[in-house]
Amino acid sequence: DVKVTQSSRYLVKRTGEKVFLECVQDMDHENMFWYRQDPGLGLRLIYFSYDVKMKEKGDIPEGYSVSREKKERFSLILESASTNQTSMYLCASSILAGTGNTIYFGEGSWLTVV
Amino acid sequence: GIQVEQSPPDLILQEGANSTLRCNFSDSVNNLQWFHQNPWGQLINLFYIPSGTKQNGRLSATTVATERYSLLYISSSQTTDSGVYFCAVGPMDSGGYQKVTFGTGTKLQVIP
Numbered sequence: 001d002v003k004v005t006q007s008s009r010y011l012v013k014r015t016g017e018k019v020f021l022e023c024v025q026d027m028d029h030e031n032m033f034w035y036r037q038d039p040g041l042g043l044r045l046i047y048f049s050y051d052v053k054m055k056e057k058g059d060i061p062e063g064y065s066v067s068r069e070k071k072e073r074f075s076l077i078l079e080s081a082s083t084n085q086t087s088m089y090l091c092a093s094s095i096l097a098g099t100g101n102t103i104y105f106g107e108g109s110w111l112t113v114v
Numbered sequence: 115g116i117q118v119e120q121s122p123p124d125l126i127l128q129e130g131a132n133s134t135l136r137c138n139f140s141d142s143v144n145n146l147q148w149f150h151q152n153p154w155g156q157l158i159n160l161f162y163i164p165s166g167t168k169q170n171g172r173l174s175a176t177t178v179a180t181e182r183y184s185l186l187y188i189s190s191s192q193t194t195d196s197g198v199y200f201c202a203v204g205p206m207d208s209g210g211y212q213k214v215t216f217g218t219g220t221k222l223q224v225i226p
Contacts, residue, residue, distance in 0.1 A: 035216075042200065042218040058213070059115075088155060103147060103202070103214065105157040 003027075004106035006091050012112045019078040021109050023091030032074035033092040033103070034058075034066060043090065049074055081113045116141045116205045120217035127191045127224045135186040135220045137201030145204030145214060146177050148186050152197045160186070160199075191224045198222070 007022035025032065031050050035043040035058075045058030047066040055066050063085060067075045074093075078085055091106040117140035127133055137146075148160040161168050161175040163184065168175055172191075177184040188195055198219040205213075 040218065043202075043216040045213065045215075048213065056213075090157065092157075101145070102159045102162050103149075104159065105149075108155040108157075110155075 004091055004093055004104050006089075006106040006109045008109050009107065010110045010112075012114060013078075013081050015082060015113055017078075017081050017113075019081050019111065019113075021076040021078075021089055021091075021111070023074045023076070023106055024072050025074075025091075025093040025104070026072065027093065027104070028071065029093035029095055029104075030071075031094045031101075032068065033094075034064075034074065034076045035090045035092065036060070036087045037090060037108075038087050046076065046089075081111075083113050085111065086113045087111060116143070116203060116215050118201060118203055118215050118217035120199075120201055120220050122220060123218070125220060125222045127222065129191060129193060129224055129226050131191050131224075132187070132189045133191060133222070135188070135199050135222075137184040137186070137203075137217055139182050139184075139201075139203045141182070141205055143179065143182075143203040143205055145202075146184055147202045147214070148175055148184070149200040149202065150195075150197050151200065151219070157200070188222075191222075193224045193226060196222055196224050 004025045033048040034046045049068045065077045089109045094103045119138045146164045151157045165179045172189045174187045200219045201217045202214045
């Protein structure tokens, strides 16, 4: 089975702190994604990556950056956390292209910024 | 970008009842997936169905790509079906990057 593992399930951080959310997948997938989920807004794409050291902005990249130094690992960075970044963050992965490129999600990381 | 609308936003069912969830999208797609998010937040892929019909146990899905909608059928619902159901689509021009857009979901509660 595909496994996408997010390093922290629950985090509480202070305003202005630098926050790292780590994600690892074990299926050699090319694509990796970071979403945030907020009530009434569904899932919104922050950044995605289709290869090592490659990244593309999603729909809401402001206030975030990402790093992909190894194929299996994709990190989301909040340079200076703010209260409006309190949310659930979901990491996902998939194969690059072709049919049946199912997206697999991690369990999510609940971030509270106080 | 592509717009995705799901209906109904909320649904309460008696255990054993059947239901149909709908996903409308605004442009041609080459990728459509249905997900179930359980009460603990885990998202599980149910179907990859850019066109046609698929069935998996009590769940089935149909996508009519030419009319830009997809339906998810749940038969003989169980309390474990509770959660939020999301539709996600990827447009025809997304190339190999598979940038998908999620709908806002249908929240289903199945009561005993």
